[in-house]
Structures are given as C-alpha cells and as structure tokens.
Amino acid sequence: MSREIGKLIIGCASRSKRPETELFFRPSTGISEISEINNLGARFSNDKVILNNILENSRSMDAAIVYCYFDSAAWPARQMLDIPVTGLAESAMTLAALMGRRFAVLSPNRRYICEMEDAIRVYGRRANAIEYHPVRSIGATEMDGVRWLMEGRLDKLVDAVTPVAHACIDDGADVLIVGCGLLSVLLAVGAGIEEIDGVPVVAPVTAAVKAAEILIDLRRSGMPIKGTQGYWGNS
Structure with a gap:
C-alpha cells in the first residue's frame, strides 16, 4: 500500500511539473505512524528524523520538498542548506x-x-x-x-x-x-x-513543486533564494 500511495503522490506532483524536472520520493524511516501524528510529541520527534533525511540526501538534489502539511523540519532545513526547501502549507x-x-x-x-x-x-x-x-x-x-x-x-x-x-x-x-x-x-x-x-x-504538492522549480531557476541564474542576515542565515 505504501508503494501505491507513493505512486499517487509522484503522479499528482508530476501533473504540472516541467518535462525536465525529475521527482524522487524519499520516505523517512523511523517516524511515527500516520495514526499518531495528531500527537504533538510524535510530530516533534518526527521533525529530527525528517531533517536528517533531507540533509543526507541534499547533495543529490536541486531542491527538497517536505511532504507534510505541517511543513515538518522545513525551516531548519532551509536555514542549514543552500538549495531551495519548500513545504506544502x-x-x-x-x-x-x-x-x-x-x-x-x-x-x-x-x-x-x-x-x-x-x-x-x-x-x-x-x-x-x-x-x-x-x-x-x-x-x-x-x-x-x-x-x-x-x-x-x-x-x-x-x-x-x-x-x-x-x-x-x-x-x-x-x-x-x-x-x-x-x-x-x-x-x-x-x-x-x-x-x-x-x-x-x-x-499542496502541486504548489510545492512549482515553488521549488521557481527557486531552482533563481539559484541557477545567480540570484539569491533566501535572506542570510535574518532567520535563514546559517552563520
């Protein structure tokens, strides 16, 4: 069933993506079950796992999309990385x-x-x-x-x-x-x-993919994709 859901997610995300955009689904292992995410403690624990997953895969991708409407770990990942990080919400x-x-x-x-x-x-x-x-x-x-x-x-x-x-x-x-x-x-x-x-x-995934594509374009053109003197600065 998880494989079928993954295919549906990629299918939905692919409907409006550019032809050259490649999408990969990288599930985070060790997070709470879906039935448990209404528990704030479980989601707090999930954030660290999701962040580590993003960091571990960041060198092999041009952007990261956090696939949860709570935008789990999106802000710390955005602060720590130079690639675009978008969230669903x-x-x-x-x-x-x-x-x-x-x-x-x-x-x-x-x-x-x-x-x-x-x-x-x-x-x-x-x-x-x-x-x-x-x-x-x-x-x-x-x-x-x-x-x-x-x-x-x-x-x-x-x-x-x-x-x-x-x-x-x-x-x-x-x-x-x-x-x-x-x-x-x-x-x-x-x-x-x-x-x-x-x-x-x-x-939301459609919006997150398009936002990521825009930010990738800006980065490739040499334009900044985040402010580094405020919240997203990492130094």
Whole structure:
C-alpha cells in the first residue's frame, strides 16, 4: 500500500511539473505512524528524523520538498542548506493567494485546526483566508483515506469533503486547500476532484513543486533564494 500511495503522490506532483524536472520520493524511516501524528510529541520527534533525511540526501538534489502539511523540519532545513526547501502549507497558501481573494483549509482532524490556523498567521496569510473558521475539519482522517483507497471507495472521501467545502464557499472562500499531503492526493488524483462549484481545490504538492522549480531557476541564474542576515542565515 505504501508503494501505491507513493505512486499517487509522484503522479499528482508530476501533473504540472516541467518535462525536465525529475521527482524522487524519499520516505523517512523511523517516524511515527500516520495514526499518531495528531500527537504533538510524535510530530516533534518526527521533525529530527525528517531533517536528517533531507540533509543526507541534499547533495543529490536541486531542491527538497517536505511532504507534510505541517511543513515538518522545513525551516531548519532551509536555514542549514543552500538549495531551495519548500513545504506544502506555505506553498499552498502562497498559490491560493494568487488564485483568489480568500481561501479556506480543509483539515482531516479537528486536533490539527489550532496548529493550521497558527500556520496561516505565521506565514502572513491571515488577510488571505476567510474570516470565520479558516480551517475546518472534514471528519475523515488519513487512515480513513487509506481504507477507502483499498476498498475502491474514494467517493466516501468526496462525500466527506463536499459539505464542508460548500460551507467554506458560503463564508467567502474562492479557493480551497486540502490540508493533508495524503488526502489531497487521493482527492485530486484518485477521485479526480480539481474544483467544487467553480472553486479551485489546491493540492499542496502541486504548489510545492512549482515553488521549488521557481527557486531552482533563481539559484541557477545567480540570484539569491533566501535572506542570510535574518532567520535563514546559517552563520
């Protein structure tokens, strides 16, 4: 099943990439199971494993994409490396701000809402999100998505997303972000949902790949890709 999910992720990421861009999936070994990531302690422990994975593979790649909507270890990796490092949440919100005036984030778990709302503020995107409850749970977890994929019933995921999406649209959202690396891929590639009632549904990995490509271009042209006297400086 993990191999099938990996293929779906690469497939989703490849839809809008440039022909010359090569994508490789590098799973981090030793991290907590999906069912445990609603535990803050487990995610904190995961960050170090993910960071080490990025550092170990950094010489063989032009950019790194952290494949988790919590952007796990993205900031320390960005500080420590000279290559671009992008995360799903930051990239998705940046793209959503270009696509519409107000976005909303669809979360798989109610326990993620506070942290995802904090991320909107940390990334300076509060003005780009809807005023009332910019992050909302769809009531379907990552494990639900895996089970529905195995059963061939991704229509259940669509059924979980649709009413929450409609409520967000009624409250002013003209762009939707699925705040989960796994469920967003299952919805986009598995179920073929790209928009709901004319409102784009952003798959964060698509945004992260395009952000990485832009930063690679800037670096190759000799332009700086991060500030080194502030937060991202490593000296």
